Amino acid sequence: MKVQQFEDKYLAQYSYAVLSECENQIVLIDPSRNPNPYYRFAEEHKAVIIGVIETHPHADFVSSHREIQNKTGVKIYGSKLMKASYPVTPFDEGDSIEFGKIKLKALNTPGHSPDSISIVLEHNGKDKAVFTGDTLFVGDCGRPDLREFGGEQEALREYLAKQMYSSLREKLAKLDDDVVLYPGHGAGTLCGKALSDASSSTIGEEKQHNWSLQDLPEEQFVKELTSDLPFIPVYFSYNVDLNKKGAPDFSPSVAAVQIAKKINSEEDTKDLDKQLWVVDVRNDKDFKKGHLAHSVNIMEGEKFETWLGSIIKPGESFYLAAKDENQLKKMIERAASIGYESRIKEAFVLDFAEQEEALLDLNNLKENPEEYTIVDVRNPSEVKQQKIFANSLSIPLAELRGRVKEIPTHKPVAVHCAGGYRSAAASSLLSSELKGKADVYDISEAIKEFQK
Structure with missing residues (x-):
């Protein structure tokens, strides 16, 4: 028996292949x-995929379960x-899948979602x-708050927490x-608050160290x-729906993205829809x-998918701009991990x-911070831990597009986050939205x- 863990480091997501080496x-x-890593794993071990288990319809990434079913005929x-x-x-509870000396047993474990399950692996009669x-x-x-939206969300959140x-x-x-x-995510996911960097553990270790397994009253x-x-990024509900429907096949969908000729001049931009965002x-x-007008600078980085799906709404089309063809193709594939390749008008x-973009006079900001409207785009928990500028306006990046009108424009606007990635996206977005x-x-x- 072998358990192979696969990691999407950008979404801090783990998937698994359970291999019966005897069968x-x-x-x-x-x-x-992208199903290709699983196909390669099967080829390397001269094995066949006989089934796919979904622990729940995922909110933060798109699964290839439907594509694998269509290609292989598995359940x-x-x-x-x-x-x-x-x-x-x-x-569900009481159901099992047996192959070789392995038995996979279902446990209904609602809480993250009503339909969440866990899977116990039994080998040679032992869990x-x-x-x-x-x-x-x-x-x-x-x-417990990622799956339902609307007026009953708070009540459902408490129900799921129980x-x-x-x-x-x-x-x-x-x-x-x-x-x-073997968890579905590691540190960096938005599906939890304070995950460890470790990719696996034991039930005994978690009983000792995981806050959620301690002897707490239910209310606490x-x-x-x-x-x-x-x-909650705006793309989460879109991904839940897409996973319930089944996403288009990965490679054909990525290949269908229209890659336009290189933008070298103003003439090359004449057919672009100026109402669409350029990512x-x-x-x-x-x-x-x-850069081009109406652009938002969501840099290639570990959180590209999260911020793409937080700033660009699921129903919006957008352009994708990159420094070279290699970067362009890589970022199309990364957009596809959250189902956004279909929204790319052209790349x-x-x-x-x-x-x-005008460059900041850093010395002037240090000496005269009152001359600026300072916008802090970090998350509320970060601001609560340390407010860097006493009179800054706190608007998290995920909410910025909907709250632009809250920003005074009688002074220059200076934007910050914790390290520069989010502020690049936020400042470029505001520069476009404030229109001079x-x-x-x-x-x-x-x-x-400025941090003490």
Whole structure:
């Protein structure tokens, strides 16, 4: 038997292949959008994929379960509560999948979502591991507020938090201490608050160190779980729906993105729709030297997908601009991991500038901060921990497009985050949205000089 963990480091997401070495058969758990790594793994082990299990319809990434089913004819297993629009073989408490000496057993563990399941791996008659999806992480548990939106959201969040309390104690904590924990996410995901950097653990370790498995009254647990939650990117509900429908095949969908000729001159921009955002993935220094109008600088970086799906709404089309063809192709694939490749109107290499960003006089800001409207685009929890400028206006980047009118324009605007990535996106967005009403500056990495 072999368990292979796959990582999408950009979304801090783990997927798994469970291999029976005696039967050369594989069951996949929560596969990412690109199915090719799983096919390669099967080829390397001269094995066949016999099934795909979804622990729940994911909010933060698009799964390739439907593509794998279409190509191989295997069954997709998931809770009967999933309500998917494709054929799903029910996999709820009491159900199991047996191949070789392996038995995969379903546990209904609602809390992150009503339809969440965990999967216990039994080998040679003994429980060896558990795949917990977004229910139990290393050091944390899943948040209960990502799946439903609208007027009943708060009530549902508390209801799911209570279900999480029960799932952790009545199902997962009752497994043997030496059972290996394989979570659906690691540190950096927005599906939890305070995950460990570790990619696996044991039930015994989590009983000792994970706050969510400690001896807490339900009321205290619910209060802790539902407080200070991270923001919810606008693409999350879109991904849940797409995962319930089944996404288009990865490679053909990526190949269908129209790659236009290189933008070298004003003439090359004449057919661009000026109402659409240009998502410019180049580094902030190149962007500030020159970019197209109505551009937002979401740099290539570890959080590209998160901020693309937080700033650009699921129904919007956009252009994608990069420094060269290699970067362009890479970022199209990364956009596809959240199902946004279909929203790219055109992608192109950019070597022309319609606008440039003014550079901040850092010394003047240090000496006269009152002369600026300073916008802090960090998350509320970061601001709560340390407010860097006493009179700054706090608007998290994820909310900025909807709150531009709150920003006074009678003074220059200076934008900061914690290190420069978010402020590059925010300052470029504001520069476009304010339409010359105020000069906009990016404090960028220089923010470190203001932190005590």
